Amino acid sequence: MTAGQALAEAVRALTEAGIPDAPRDARRLLAHALGIAPGRLTLVLPDPLPPEAAARFRTAIARRAAREPVSHITGSRAFYGREFRVCPDVLDPRPETETLIEAALAAPFSRVLDLGTGSGCILLTLLAERPDSKGIGTDISEPALAVARDNARALGIARAEFVQADWFGGLSGRFDLIVSNPPYIAAAEMPGLAPELAHEPRKALTDDGDGLSAYRAISRGALAHLDPGGRLIVEIGPTQGAAVASLLQGAGLEIVAIHADLDRRDRAVEARAAAPGA
Numbered sequence: 001m002t003a004g005q006a007l008a009e010a011v012r013a014l015t016e017a018g019i020p021d022a023p024r025d026a027r028r029l030l031a032h033a034l035g036i037a038p039g040r041l042t043l044v045l046p047d048p049l050p051p052e053a054a055a056r057f058r059t060a061i062a063r064r065a066a067r068e069p070v071s072h073i074t075g076s077r078a079f080y081g082r083e084f085r086v087c088p089d090v091l092d093p094r095p096e097t098e099t100l101i102e103a104a105l106a107a108p109f110s111r112v113l114d115l116g117t118g119s120g121c122i123l124l125t126l127l128a129e130r131p132d133s134k135g136i137g138t139d140i141s142e143p144a145l146a147v148a149r150d151n152a153r154a155l156g157i158a159r160a161e162f163v164q165a166d167w168f169g170g171l172s173g174r175f176d177l178i179v180s181n182p183p184y185i186a187a188a189e190m191p192g193l194a195p196e197l198a199h200e201p202r203k204a205l206t207d208d209g210d211g212l213s214a215y216r217a218i219s220r221g222a223l224a225h226l227d228p229g230g231r232l233i234v235e236i237g238p239t240q241g242a243a244v245a246s247l248l249q250g251a252g253l254e255i256v257a258i259h260a261d262l263d264r265r266d267r268a269v270e271a272r273a274a275a276p277g278a
Contacts, residue, residue: 001048001049001054002045002046002047002048002049003030003034003041003044003045003046003047003048003049004045004046005049006030006049006054006057007026007027007030007045010026010029010030010057010061011023011026013061013065014026014061014064014065017064017065017066017067019064019065019067025064025070026061026064027041028070028074029057029060029061029064029070029073029074030057032056032060032073032074033053033054033056033057033060034049034050034053034057035053060073067194067195067196067198067199068196068199069092069196069199069200071086071092072086072087072088072199075087077092077093077119078093079093079094079097079098079121079125080098080101080121080125080129082124082125082128082155083154084119084120084121084124084151085119085147085150085151085154086119086147087147088199088200088201089141089143089144089146089147089201090118090119090144090147090148090200090201090204091118091119091181091200091201091204091205092119092200093119093121095262096235096261096267097121097122097181097235099235099259099260099261099262099267099268100122100179100181100233100234100235100259100267100268101122101125101126101129102259103233103257103259103268103270104126104177104179104231104233105126105129105130107231108176109126109130109133109176109177109231110130110132110133110134110176111133111134111135111174111175111176111177112126112127112133112134112135112136112175112176112177112178112179113135113136113137113138113171113175113177113178113179113225114126114135114136114137114138114178114179114180115138115167115168115178115179115180115182115218116138116139116140116167116180116181116182116183116204116214117137117138117139117144117145117148117162118139118144118147118148118181118204119144119147119148119151120137120147120148120149120151120152120160120162121151122179122181123135123136123137123148123160123179124148124151124152124155124157124160126177126179127157127159127160128155128157133159134159134160134161135159135160135161135175136160136161136162136163136171136175137160137161137162137163138162138163138164138165138167138168138171139162139164139165140164140165140166140203141164141201141203142164144201144204145162145163145164148160148162149162167214167217167218167221168217168221168224168225171225173225174225174226174227174230175225175226175227175230176226176227176229176230176231177230177231177232177233178218178222178225178226178230178231178232178233179232179233179234180214180218180233180234180235181234181235182214182215182218182234182235183203183204183205183206183207183211183213183214184206184207184211184212184214184215184235184236184237184240185205185206185211185237186206186207186209186210186211187206187207187208187209187210187211189206189211190205190206211237211240212240212243212244212247215234215236215240215243215244215247215248216247218232218234219247219248219250219251219253220251222248222251222253222271222273223251223252223253223273226272226273227273228273228274228275228276229272229273229274229275229276230272230273231256231270231271231272232248232253232270232271232272232273233268233269233270233271234248234268234269235267235268236266236267236268236269238265238266238267239266240266241258241266241269244269245258245269245271248269248271249271252273252274253271253272253273254271254272254273254274255269255270255271256270256271256272257269257270258270
């Protein structure tokens with residue numbers, strides 16, 4: 001069987017399993033089984049598929065048909081032009097989170113705090129884009145922090161420190177930028193989500209409440225950890241802009257903007273601590 005024939009069979013199997021965008025996933029998994037970059041796949045489709053690669057590909061397709069995310073099968077996910085290791089211990093980086101990255105990069109910063117860092121993708125991306133900056137990533141999960149440290153090593157970023165903490169718990173010092181993609185899905189929304197999310201840590205997705213608990217905790221601690229004029233940027237669900245802005249404003253922060261993602265949905269709230277003399 002050629003690689004092209006194996007790919008066609010895999011697309012049919014994933015389509016029958018109800019997988020959205022089955023051709024894309026099948027191509028990525030075939031490239032992974034062959035150990036080549038996805039962009040090279042077309043060049044090898046006419047070639048016979050080696051038995052070892054065929055076995056890896058069959059296993060990968062079976063896992064994807066069972067609704068395991070492609071990123072967990074390949075072990076990595078692309079985010080802002082870089083590859084990050086992912087596994088069931090961390091939330092997958094998502095394209096929507098690049099909205100937060102763009103907002104953060106729109107102004108200077110030198111010391112960053114990433115609350116609930118997970119894979120470290122937000123903190124490490126910001127540090128990579130601003131080589132003179134340094135930062136701390138916190139997470140309540142030690143397995144998640146291990147993944148973040150692995151990603152820092154793989155990217156060659158030594159300016160990141162990772163600390164086990166519940167939001168601001170045990171932290172001292174101030175930062176000119178605080179960022180977070182906290183759990184914001186309400187418990188009532190969880191049953192309607194894609195089956196793939198069952199493979200990600202529930203605590204990174206939902207507070208098992210109204211979806212606003214993390215923002216309340218962040219609001220309470222933000223001013224004590226922001227430099228005067230420092231910024232706070234949090235990712236939100238598309239219906240939470242007004243509620244999160246109200247919480248931050250009630251905690252004494254000035255609302256800068258509610259940023260929309262590429263689908264024009266509210267995706268991040270930016271606030272700041274008052275500057276001296278303001």
